[in-house]
Amino acid sequence: MDTDALATRTGTVMAAIRAKLANRALTPGDRLPSIRRLATTMGVSPSTVVEAYDRLAAEGLIRARRGSGFYVAGSGSPPMALAEAGPQRDRAVDPFWVSRQSLDADPKTMKPGCGWLPADWMPMAALRRALRAHARAEDAMLADYGSTRGSPNLRRLLMRRFAEEGLEIPPEQLLLTASGTQAIDLICRFLLTPGDAVLIDDPCYFNFQALLRAHRVRIIGVPYTPSGPDIAAFETVLTTERPRLYITNSALHNPTGATLSPQKAYRVLSAAAQHGLTIVEDDIFVDFEPDPSPRLALLDGLDRVIRIGSFSKTLSASLRCGYIAARGDWIDGLVDLQVATGFGGPSPIAAETVTGVLAGGGYRKHMEELRGRLTRARRDVAARLELLGIRPWLMPRGGFYLWCRLPDGCDSAALARAALDENLVLAPGNVFSVSQTASSFLRINVAQAIDPHVIEALGRAMKVAKTAGSSSASTTA
Amino acid sequence: MDTDALATRTGTVMAAIRAKLANRALTPGDRLPSIRRLATTMGVSPSTVVEAYDRLAAEGLIRARRGSGFYVAGSGSPPMALAEAGPQRDRAVDPFWVSRQSLDADPKTMKPGCGWLPADWMPMAALRRALRAHARAEDAMLADYGSTRGSPNLRRLLMRRFAEEGLEIPPEQLLLTASGTQAIDLICRFLLTPGDAVLIDDPCYFNFQALLRAHRVRIIGVPYTPSGPDIAAFETVLTTERPRLYITNSALHNPTGATLSPQKAYRVLSAAAQHGLTIVEDDIFVDFEPDPSPRLALLDGLDRVIRIGSFSKTLSASLRCGYIAARGDWIDGLVDLQVATGFGGPSPIAAETVTGVLAGGGYRKHMEELRGRLTRARRDVAARLELLGIRPWLMPRGGFYLWCRLPDGCDSAALARAALDENLVLAPGNVFSVSQTASSFLRINVAQAIDPHVIEALGRAMKVAKTAGSSSASTTA
Structure with a gap:
């Protein structure tokens, strides 16, 4: 009550000043009444006037000059309205496009091309509860940098989850990072030198390519099959290119939704051991699996496999928190690198929020519901896509992606460009493909495509793209 | 009340299971009673049992197996206690040491060597208020990635603060990053190639050296004077080494607390223009100045100067939020790089928390109080150091550092090692010095040295270091 009354008095003072600005009783450069004088005039306390002036200053209407009071902001100030630069329509359809x-x-x-779930599919109540709890946390957690490896609570919790899978490691082998992407980036900085060869799946998550470009390495693709990488191609490329690193998703591969088979897992690891290859296994979709699939990190016990992950897909992308689980003798180097290049990993507040949600009883139930909801969404969206002649390459066991083949003659890059006019962001196949052989594919996020308007808009964009394609074909003929 | 009663019932169920574990009525691998059965036995609802089991699972005592209930966790699990690896005493005194x-x-x-204020010197009430407010924020802010440039609210606010100084830029020239360090790291990735020469002050913030090592560049130091870099040396090195970048703090230089003079600012910029040098001006201490000192970004208008900063020193280091203000045509490239290597910058929740505190009326008052408190701390700590024969190189206009000269014959690296036995972390001079010519200096954080025990412990460590120094001198003689 007390707080509300204070807020009202502050608002009254602010309104009085705003009125003077509106009727030009005060103009740019004018000094505002002194705090003491206005407090007397308006019958409020000086601290109420200070609060009102500070808020008006924060809004940019007035400015404080140290030691000489407050002045009306000058006419040279930039306009208050923030004109956001929108996404650029003429950008190349490259790994940055999506x-x-x-x-x-x-x-x-509408974003059936994006890589995340709608916000209202996330455990919002648990997130809000965790944030409210933090408002009462210790000063140190809210204000300090935190330890170099990141929240001990979250690392302990991850360690227990890994142990449930059968991977037992001490918390010293875990390093928290600001995101899953940043985890891979740190590993690349740690292990790679410019010119090294790095292996990725073809197709794979487009940002692996974007990231590797920043490291000035040679990017080599290996065809991905419904049960993992094409092993013959994988073994050949290990001999001919001697790559230093292989980056992959084993569980619910992005974009295909495929699952690594036990036989492929064993052969990938054996070949890696023979050629001294290190593997980064990106486990970001693991909680979406109905039951655990073969995992390289588990077979290998974190010898030559590094496990990375994050909480952006299941909990919140706003928290920016990921992790690296790796050999103990590598963690020290990764810690130094993270301090040197970021002075730490995730926000300790964010890490404790993740811990709060994961440790709360509701997370398991949330994920069970999410899996059920996604199973229905995959089925329903696939049925609607079928009507447009778009078919999944395979039906994934879990997750929110369908890797779909377009009808003959439909180019996914042209379609993605046409879709922008329908207010629709798509993920065209070739942004995922090193060899640029996926022009007839599209990755569909079923959670973002559940609204029938999405598929309708996609249908309209297909017609436009087809017409544009045939007319450009006729002009070049 | 309802929530409390529920919590109590959940606690009762948890206590009952704990008791069974303690008296070995349940042992590793045993299946727990079914949810329905235990609910009936204990006279609670099934959802209370689910909640209790989930919490025990989060604690690692029991494990869920999908579709088959809960089991007591195995004896092979890692121990619950988290043994943190402490700081290593035998590390080299290098730029990573502090x-x-x-x-x-x-x-x-006790940490008079560290680079931050004690948590209780931060605006804790405002931070807590902002976090509480976020618990009621929109789903999208709490769960989504946010825009690639970062919170429009925070960028608008920064834009206004810059305009107050006289630097008018649109919000499109601002990019939020996960920290001030990460801001510099992104710029280095954007502008540098391995082998380039980069200029830093000697002495300078130790992490500039650590960061530049990660970029495989040639690091060149320029002597720093009480009014800025030694201009003759600066101009010479521009001719002989043709550096691509110069990284510096203008306001309250770290570690010296010196202030760039207007004449030096002009000559630095002129020389930079003549030789095509880009300057990163790290403005992290700007809010600690009693009044604004010359700023390169302001003189130059963000043509060849890039301004970076963060909120870790004045607001909270736990939030992990920094910024880059740069030429508009560079921001796009920096955005792509930040997406590729981190899939975004700061946590949107963190950025909105910063906005909440900065826009709230109390921030200006907080900083005024902080400046007053630090002025007293600088004076008091300097007086106590004087008794040990330790004297500031200069008395800074603001901030929390004193760059101090030790008495003759006292080596700061030896002192820093001896201090660890006194539970005291120091920042010895040579970690700041590329030329390794600062062995008789020590950087003291006055806010962390206000407790008289700190200076007492420092005095004891000096005696130990002196004895060790003379005995090792006599053994090598």
Whole structure:
């Protein structure tokens, strides 16, 4: 009550000043009444006036000059309205295309091409509960950098989850990072030198390519099959290119939704051991699996496999928190690198929020419901896509992606460009493909495509793209 | 009340299971009673039992097996206690030394060598208020990635603060990052190639050296004077080494606390223009100045100067949020790089918390009080250091550092090692010096040295270091 009354008095003072600005009783450069004088005039306490002036200053209407009071902000100030630069429509359809189009999209844009779930599919109540609890946390957690490896609570919790799978490691083998992507970036900085060869799946998550470009390495693709990488191609490339690193998703491969088979897992690891290859296993989709599939990190026991993951897909992408589980003798080097290049990993507040949600009883139930909801969404969206002649390459065991083949003659890059006019962000096949052989594929996020308007808009974009394609074909003929 | 009653019932069920584990009525591998059965036995609802089991699972005492209930966790699980690896005493006194010793220090360690204020000097009430407000924020802010440039609210606010200084830029020239360090790291990735020459002050913030090592560049130091870099040396090195980048703090230079003079600022910029040098101006201490000192970004208008900063020193280091203000045509490239290597910058929740505190009326008052408190701390700590024969190189206009000269014959690296036995983390001079010519200097954080025990412990460590020094001198003689 007391707080509300104070807020009202502050608001009254602010309104009085705003009125003077509106009727030009005060103009740019004018000094505002002194705090003491206005407090007397308006019958409020000086601290109420200070609060009101500070808030008006924060809004940019007035400015404080140290030691000489407050002044009306000058006319040279930039306009208050923030004109956001929208996603650029003329960008190349390259590995950055989906990120830029979807991250900076207008909230009303439909995004079946994006890589995350709608916010209301996330455990919002648990998130809010964890944030409220933090408002009462110790000063140190809210204000300090935290330890170099990141929250001991979260590392202990991850360690227990790994132990449930059968991977027993001490918390010293875990390093928290600001994201799953940043985890891979740190590993690349740690292990690679420019010019090294790095292996990725073809197709694979487009940002692996974007990231590797930043490391100035040679990027080599290996065809991905429904049961893992094409082993003959994998073994050949290990001999001919001698790659230093292989980056892959084993569980619910992005974009295909495929699952690594036990036989492939064994042969990948054996070949890696023979050629001194290190493997980064990106486990970001693991909680979406109905039951655990073969995992390289588990077979190998974190000898030559590094496990990375994050909480962006199941809990919140706003928290920015990922992890690296690796050989103990590598963690020290990774810690130094993270301190040197970021002075730490995730926000300790974010890490404790993740811990709060994961340790709360509701997370397991949330994931069970999410899996059920996604199973229905995959089925329903696949049925609707079928009507447009778009078919999944395979039906994944879990997750939110369908890797779909378009009807003959439909180019996914042309389709993705046409879709922007339908307010629709798509993920065209070739952004995932090193060899650029996926032009007839599209990755569909079923959770973002459940609204029938999405498939309708996709249908319209297909017609436009087809017409544009045939007319450009006729002009070049 | 309802929630409390529920919590009590859940606690009762948890206590009952714990008791069975303690008296070995349940042992590793045993299946727990079914949810329905235990609910009936204990006279609670099934959801209470689910909640209790989930919490025990989160604690690692029991494990869920999908579709087959809960089991007592196996004896092969790692121990519950988390043995933290402490700071390593035998590490080299190198640019990583202070970070590792201070970030991972026991909470009871005294840290006059660290680079931050004690948590209770931060605006804790405002931070808690902002976090509480976020518990009621929109789903999207709490769960989504946010835009690639970072919170529009925070960028608008920064834009206004810059405009108050006289630097008018649109919000498109601002990019939020996960920290001030990460801001510099992104710029280095954007502008540098391995082998390039990069200029830093000697002495300078130790982490500039650590960071540049990660970029495989040639690190060149320029002597720093009480009014800025030694201009003759600066101009010479621009001719002989043709550096691509110069990284510096203008306001309250770290570690010296010196202030760039207007004449030096002009000559630095002129020389940079003549030789095509880009300058990164790290403005992290700007809010600690009693009044604004010359700023390169302001003179130059962000043409060849890039301004970076963060909120870790004045607001909270736990939030992990920094920024880059740069030429508009560079921001796009920096955005792509941040997406590729981290899939975004700071946590949107963190950025909105920063906005909440900065826009709230109390921040200006907090900083005024902080400046007053630090002025007193600088004076008091300097007086106590004087008794040990330790004297500041200069008395800074603001901030929390004193760059101090030790009495003759006292080596700061030996002192820093001896100090660890006194539970004291120091910042010895040579970690700041590329030329390794600062062995008789020590950087003292006055806010962390206000407790008289700190200076007492420092005095004891000096005696130990002196004895060790003379005995090792006599053995090598």
